[in-house]
Amino acid sequence: TPIAYAQFIEDVLAKYEPILKEKQLGLQLELDPDPIILGDEGRIEQILHNVFDNAVKYTNPDGFIKITLRQHKGDCELIVTDTGNGIPAADLPYVMNRFYRVNKARSRFDGGSGLGLSIVKKLVELQNGKIEIESREHTGTKVSIVLPTIKEDWTS
Numbered sequence: 001t002p003i004a005y006a007q008f009i010e011d012v013l014a015k016y017e018p019i020l021k022e023k024q025l026g027l028q029l030e031l032d033p034d035p036i037i038l039g040d041e042g043r044i045e046q047i048l049h050n051v052f053d054n055a056v057k058y059t060n061p062d063g064f065i066k067i068t069l070r071q072h073k074g075d076c077e078l079i080v081t082d083t084g085n086g087i088p089a090a091d092l093p094y095v096m097n098r099f100y101r102v103n104k105a106r107s108r109f110d111g112g113s114g115l116g117l118s119i120v121k122k123l124v125e126l127q128n129g130k131i132e133i134e135s136r137e138h139t140g141t142k143v144s145i146v147l148p149t150i151k152e153d154w155t156s
């Protein structure tokens with residue numbers, strides 16, 4: 001089904017208001033209203049949740065999260081950047097592998113299983129999209145997800 005992506009993102013983000021407030025995290029949205037994507041709402045929601053959950057979980061209080069959505073020719077790019085603890089260069093190639101976590105000991109108190117990004121990667125590929133992660137330890141992380149969009153209707 002066609003999904004108005006910007007509105008969908010805002011709806012999913014609404015659920016994060018309490019935790020953002022609790023952690024005193026700043027949020028900046030820059031969402032192009034145009035992109036219409038095709039896909040299963042459950043899948044898209046899962047992608048967004050897993051990425052937002054990481055940004056919130058791995059960013060210290062008073063940090064900052066920025067979410068950008070831009071329409072390009074034939075596809076759109078969602079960028080989620082955070083000012084969190086980042087991912088060491090040596091770990092970065094593996095973070096989308098199942099069960100991979102940078103700090104295994106951390107799971108004892110934050111309850112993660114290391115599956116979130118492996119699921120995101122699978123779902124993005126099922127949507128014929130692409131995901132890239134850039135990160136710098138102690139500085140922050142940038143997740144980019146490119147998904148195909150429905151062509152604009154020229155005739156209307």
Ligand code: ATP
Pocket residue numbers: 050054055058059082084085086087095096100101102103111112113114115116117118140141
């Ligand atoms: P789960 O998502 O299953 O609850 P998880 O968050 O540990 O557990 P992933 O989402 O797959 O698993 O992420 C894998 C690892 O990548 C994390 O354990 C963390 O070390 C690192 N990571 C992911 N996103 C970020 C981020 N935004 N900032 C810093 N580290 C991150």
Ligand code: MG
Pocket residue numbers: 050053054112115116117
């Ligand atoms: Mg996660």
